[in-house]
Every structure is written in C-alpha cells, then in structure tokens.
Amino acid sequence: MHIPDNFLSTPVWASLDAVSVPAVGLMVRRASRELEDTRIPLLGVMGAFVFAAQMINFPVGIGTSGHLVGGALLACTLGAAPAALVMTAIIAIQAFVFQDGGVLALGANVFNMAIAGVLAGYFPYQLWGASRHRKSAIFAGAFLSVVVSASLALGELLISGVKMPRPVILVSLALFMVSALIEGAITVSVVQAIEKLNPGMVQKPEASSGRALAVLSGAALLLGIAGFLLASSAPDGIQNLGIQLGLTSKTSFHAPLADYAAGAFDSAWLRRATAGLAGLLVVYGVCLAAGKMIARRRSA
Amino acid sequence: MHHVLVDQWSHGATALHKRDPRAKILALLVFLIVLATTPANAAVTLTIDSALLLAGILIAGLPMTNLLLRAAAVLPFSLTFGLISWLAGEPLRAIGLVEKSYLSTVAVLLLVGTTPLPVLLGGLESLGAPRLLVLVAQFLYRYLFVISEQAQHFRLAAACRQGPPGKHRRSRFRAAAGALAVLFARSYYRAEGIHRAMMSRAFSGHFRLLSPLRFRAIDGLFAAAVAAFLILVRVQ
Numbered sequence: 364m365h366i367p368d369n370f371l372s373t374p375v376w377a378s379l380d381a382v383s384v385p386a387v388g389l390m391v392r393r394a395s396r397e398l399e400d401t402r403i404p405l406l407g408v409m410g411a412f413v414f415a416a417q418m419i420n421f422p423v424g425i426g427t428s429g430h431l432v433g434g435a436l437l438a439c440t441l442g443a444a445p446a447a448l449v450m451t452a453i454i455a456i457q458a459f460v461f462q463d464g465g466v467l468a469l470g471a472n473v474f475n476m477a478i479a480g481v482l483a484g485y486f487p488y489q490l491w492g493a494s495r496h497r498k499s500a501i502f503a504g505a506f507l508s509v510v511v512s513a514s515l516a517l518g519e520l521l522i523s524g525v526k527m528p529r530p531v532i533l534v535s536l537a538l539f540m541v542s543a544l545i546e547g548a549i550t551v552s553v554v555q556a557i558e559k560l561n562p563g564m565v566q567k568p569e570a571s572s573g574r575a576l577a578v579l580s581g582a583a584l585l586l587g588i589a590g591f592l593l594a595s596s597a598p599d600g601i602q603n604l605g606i607q608l609g610l611t612s613k614t615s616f617h618a619p620l621a622d623y624a625a626g627a628f629d630s631a632w633l634r635r636a637t638a639g640l641a642g643l644l645v646v647y648g649v650c651l652a653a654g655k656m657i658a659r660r661r662s663a
Numbered sequence: 664m665h666h667v668l669v670d671q672w673s674h675g676a677t678a679l680h681k682r683d684p685r686a687k688i689l690a691l692l693v694f695l696i697v698l699a700t701t702p703a704n705a706a707v708t709l710t711i712d713s714a715l716l717l718a719g720i721l722i723a724g725l726p727m728t729n730l731l732l733r734a735a736a737v738l739p740f741s742l743t744f745g746l747i748s749w750l751a752g753e754p755l756r757a758i759g760l761v762e763k764s765y766l767s768t769v770a771v772l773l774l775v776g777t778t779p780l781p782v783l784l785g786g787l788e789s790l791g792a793p794r795l796l797v798l799v800a801q802f803l804y805r806y807l808f809v810i811s812e813q814a815q816h817f818r819l820a821a822a823c824r825q826g827p828p829g830k831h832r833r834s835r836f837r838a839a840a841g842a843l844a845v846l847f848a849r850s851y852y853r854a855e856g857i858h859r860a861m862m863s864r865a866f867s868g869h870f871r872l873l874s875p876l877r878f879r880a881i882d883g884l885f886a887a888a889v890a891a892f893l894i895l896v897r898v899q
Contacts, residue, residue: 367737368767370744370760373699391793400868403795404861405854407802412850414807415814419846421839422832431843440847452800459775459783460667460804462736462768467695525744525760526751552837556844564851 364516365457365472368465372523379519380470381646385653386478387451393444402445409437410449410456421549429545434476434512435484435505436550439492440557440565443485443580450477471519475512479583484508486580492568498551500568505550509543511587518590536591669733672725672776679723679777684786686882690889691774695767697893703759709766711896715889716769723777730776734768741765780804785872794869801870802857810850817842 371379398406413433420428437446454472457463464472487503494500517535521527527535558565673680679687694712701708720727741764749757775783781801788797821842825835 367740367764368695369699369763370741376699387796388793391795395795401855401858403798404802404857405851406799408806408810408850408854408857410799410803411806411810412847414803415810415846416843418811418814418818419839419843420818422835448796448799449803452796452803455800456803456807459771460669460780462734462771465695465764465767466691466771467699467767520744524756526748526753526756528747528751531747548836549840549843552840553843553847556837556840557847560844560848561851564848 364475364513365454365464366468366475366516366519368467370465370523370525371468371471371519375519375523376467376471378646379474380467381644383470383473383478387447387473390444390447390451390478394442394448397442398445402441406441406445406449407452409441410453413437413449413453414456421545423545423548429542429549431549431553432505432509432542432546434480434508435488435501435546436553438481438485438504438508439488439501439554439568442566443482443489446485447477447481450481453477471516475515475519479515479587480508480512482580482583483511483587486577486584489568489577489580498555501554502547502551506543506547507584507587509546510539510591511583513539513543514587514591668729669772669775670780672723672730673779675724675777677723677777679719679773682777682885683876683878683882684778684782685790685876685878686886687774687778688783688786688790689886691770693886693890693893694770697897698763698766698770701763701897703755703763708896709762712893713766715892716766716773719773720769723773725773725776730772731769734765734772737764737768781870782872782876785870785876789876798869806850806853806857809853810846813849814846817846 394406413431413436416431416433418430420430423429434446434450437449440446441449451473454464454477455469458466458469458472484504484507487500487507490500491497492500514536517532517539521532554565694715698712701712703709717727720730738761741761745757745761748754748760778786781804784792784797784800784804788794821838825831825838
C-alpha cells in the first residue's frame with residue numbers, strides 16, 4: 364500500500380521523513396560495509412527483478428491471483444541492509460516514475476515497506492533460519508513483512524485523522540492477513556526453486572549480524588504488531604491519540620476557517636510551520652545521533 | 664514493453680526542461696508542502712495552485728490530456744478513501760483528499776516530465792542523497808525494462824503452454840515459482856556480466872551525466888520565484 368501525498372497529516376509525514384532519512388543512511392552505511400563492489404549492479408538489477416516479478420501471476424484461489432511483494436525474498440537473498448536499500452530505491456522510482464505513492468509521503472512509505480517491512484521480514488530468518496525449520500522462518504518472515512508494513516500504513520492513516528468505520532478496518536486487516544499468507548507461500552516456493560538452481564544465491568543467515576540490527580528488527584516488529592492490534596481493537600483510540608498529540612488538526616477541517624485563512628497575513632501558519640520545522644530538526648538530530656552511535660559501537 | 668511515455672516527454676528543450684534539476688526539485692517540494700498545509704476549503708489558493716501547474720504544463724509543451732489522465736492513476740485509491748471519509752461524515756476532508764492528492768500527482772508528473780530520470784537522480788545526489796542509493800536507483804531504472812520484458816516473455820510462454828485457467832492450481836503455482844526463480848537467476852548472472860563489462864570500461868564508481876549539472880543564476884531565480892509566489896498565495 365503506497366500512501367499518496369496529502370493522505371497523512373503534516374506532522375505525521377514530516378516526522379516519518381525525518382526518521383527515514385537517517386534510517387536509510389544507516390542502512391546505506393551498513394550495506395556499503397558488507398558489500399563488495401561487484402554487488403552494486405546486482406542490487407539495482409534485483410530491484411528491477413522485483414518490479415518485473417509483479418507480472419508473474421500466482422493462482423491462489425477462485426479466479427484470483429497474487430504476486431510477489433519481495434521484501435522478505437530480497438532480505439534472505441541479499442541480506443537485510445542491502446534489501447532495505449533496494450526497496451528504498453524501488454519505492455522512490457515508483458513514486459517518481461509511476462506515480463505510485465507520494466513524494467512527501469516517501470518517508471512514510473520507505474519506513475513502512477523498506478525499513479520496518481524488510482527488517483521484520485529478516486527477523487525470523489535471522490532467529491531460526493539456520494535451523495531445521497528454515498522453511499517456516501522464510502514463511503514467517505514474508506508473512507510478517509506484509510502484515511507489518513500494511514498495518515503501519517493503516518495506523519499512520521488513522522493517526523492522521525482519515526476516518527474509517529470499524530468494519531472497513533477489520534475487512535482491510537483481514538485482507539492484509541490473506542495477502543501476507545500468499546506472500547509467505549510464494550516466497551517459500553521461490554526461495555526453494557532458487558536454491559535448486561544455485562544454492563549460493565540464498566544467503567546464510569548471519570549469526571553475528573549484530574545486536575543493533577536485531578534490536579531494530581524487534582522494534583519494527585513490535586511497532587507493526589502494536590499498530591495491527593490497535594487498529595483492530597480501538598481505531599478511535601488511535602485517532603484520539605492523534606488529536607491529543609496535535610498530529611491531526613481537527614479544526615482546520617471542521618470549523619469554517621475561511622476568514623482566518625484569508626486574513627491579512629496568516630502569521631499563525633508561519634509560526635506553526637516554524638515550530639514544526641524546529642521539532643523536525645530535533646527528531647532528525649536524535650535519529651542521526653542514534654545512528655552514529657550504533658555505527659561507532661559496531662565498528663569499535 | 665515500451666519505454667515509459669514520461670521518459671520521452673522529459674527529453675524536450677523548453678525553458679522548463681532546461682532548468683537545473685535541483686531548482687525544479689526545490690520548487691516541487693515547496694509546492695507540495697504548501698499544498699499539504701492548505702485547508703481543503705481554501706478554494707482561491709487551490710485554484711491558483713492548479714493554474715500554476717497548468718501553466719507549467721503549457722510552458723513545457725507536454726500533452727495536457729495525456730498527462731492529466733496519467734495523474735488519474737492516484738484516483739482509485741483517493742476516491743476509495745474519499746468515499747469512506749464522506750460516509751463517515753467528513754465531506755470536506757473527502758474533497759480535500761481527492762483534489763489535493765490529484766494536484767500533487769500532477770506536480771510530480773510535471774517534474775519527471777521535464778527532467779530525464781538520470782538527471783533527476785544526479786540532482787538528488789548533489790542535494791545529499793546517499794551515493795549508493797542513487798547508484799542502485801540508476802541501475803534499477805536502466806534494467807527495469809529489460810527484466811520486465813523478460814518476465815513478459817515468461818508469461819506469454821506460460822500462457823501458451825498451460826490450458827484454460829482454473830485447473831491444476833497447485834502445479835501452476837509451482838510453475839510460476841519456477842519461472843520467478845529462473846528470472847531471478849538470470850538477473851543475477853546479468854548483474855555479474857554488467858559488473859565485468861563496467862569494470863573493463865573503467866567504471867569509476869559513479870555515473871557521469873553527459874552534460875554536468877550547472878546551477879545558473881536563472882535557476883536560482885526560477886526556484887525563488889516559484890517558492891515566493893506559492894507562499895504569498897498561501898499566506899495572503
């Protein structure tokens with residue numbers, strides 16, 4: 364689910380942009396440390412592969428077909444950080460070239476699908492991907508990556524104040540589950556088929572992949588599951604939370620602000636914009652510092 | 664599969680095509696942010712913003728109907744949510760969702776319709792996007808159509824060999840998985856070939872543009888004028 368522009372309220376997209384920039388930076392740094400130069404074209408071509416894979420239909424039920432989403436498949440063939448990098452590039456190309464997802468919402472989409480989605484997809488593989496139950500790890504990863512990114516997107520829409528009646532939310536959560544199951548089945552069978560062709564193309568789960576990544580993956584997973592549970596049990600709760608935190612401006616949509624907006628000089632708007640910008644800089648700074656700290660701890 | 668239409672549009676030579684990508688990116692960002700913070704009932708502001716976009720399309724000589732239709736790609740999603748909001752008793756938000764997301768899409772199309780993607784990515788890199796990410800995106804865009812065409816051949820071949828749909832779901836599922844695995848392996852080997860070819864041509868680690876980016880005074884003027892105009896319209 365690529366969120367277009369103007370669906371998220373300004374504080375939501377802006378803070379997700381501010382979170383995603385350092386997160387992608389961290390992934391890029393990790394990826395460039397792990398990768399030999401030979402693999403750089405590989406990442407791009409694999410991104411193209413994920414695009415093209417959408418054309419191959421998998422029959423799943425009565426008259427319907429699914430296709431690969433790819434986050435978990437990339438994670439267990441390329442590793443988590445390179446996979447996150449490839450997904451980021453895919454989402455950016457989709458936003459610019461195919462008008463699939465917004466530009467201001469790029470941070471939100473990247474966070475949902477490329478950061479949280481890929482990390483959640485890699486988590487089970489890293490935990491028990493080397494054991495006998497490897498298949499179940501791949502399945503669980505693919506399942507989680509879809510559920511986590513979809514419920515994050517849903518949560519962000521709700522917290523932005525997009526009203527959705529409870530039945531609509533429950534139906535969409537059920538649909539997420541179904542498509543997550545399909546993604547799991549597709550990913551497992553494709554990984555098995557790839558291993559038949561060349562076992563070297565699927566990475567062994569890295570045991571020493573570092574605590575930082577594990578913590579991040581766990582956090583992504585928790586966030587996604589929390590979003591899922593909250594959205595299914597108390598959608599109004601999320602909306603109220605959004606209103607309380609000032610993330611949705613209820614008034615600008617309800618009260619007739621016509622004369623206010625047409626005032627001689629809307630200094631309130633400028634003041635809010637400045638305050639918002641300052642807040643963003645703080646979020647950005649904290650994320651950057653955290654990223655730097657993790658990187659230093661790892662290299663030390 | 665033919666190259667995307669937008670790519671053909673982007674090779675024009677109008678005043679908008681000639682602007683430095685960074686100036687256009689900044690102008691787009693200002694436009695999107697101003698639009699995002701405009702209330703849905705500020706009809707005057709929204710009309711002036713739309714007029715600015717239409718003027719941009721005219722100046723760039725892009726096919727108007729075609730572009731507006733392409734931007735309609737966002738409508739299924741936004742109309743669905745618009746309908747839900749409407750039913751939930753927020754007609755203003757519903758209208759805002761639909762019209763503002765449509766305007767944003769037109770604005771993005773105006774940028775990519777006047778800037779070839781390699782140049783756009785070059786601009787993003789010089790604005791601070793990580794080099795590795797930009798490199799991956801360049802490769803991705805370059806091979807997108809190659810690999811997609813391959814996938815389409817696979818699809819055609821499968822459609823020719825398989826009987827009418829609905830039967831043998833299980834074996835079809837496995838056949839599709841096999842096709843994807845072969846596509847994966849071929850992409851993998853192709854990437855290795857690309858790397859060798861690039862090494863033998865002395866690839867230095869980043870793409871060079873045919874004409875290096877130059878941010879002239881007029882580009883700065885363009886970005887500043889668009890930004891000032893939009894902000895003035897918003898706060899007046």
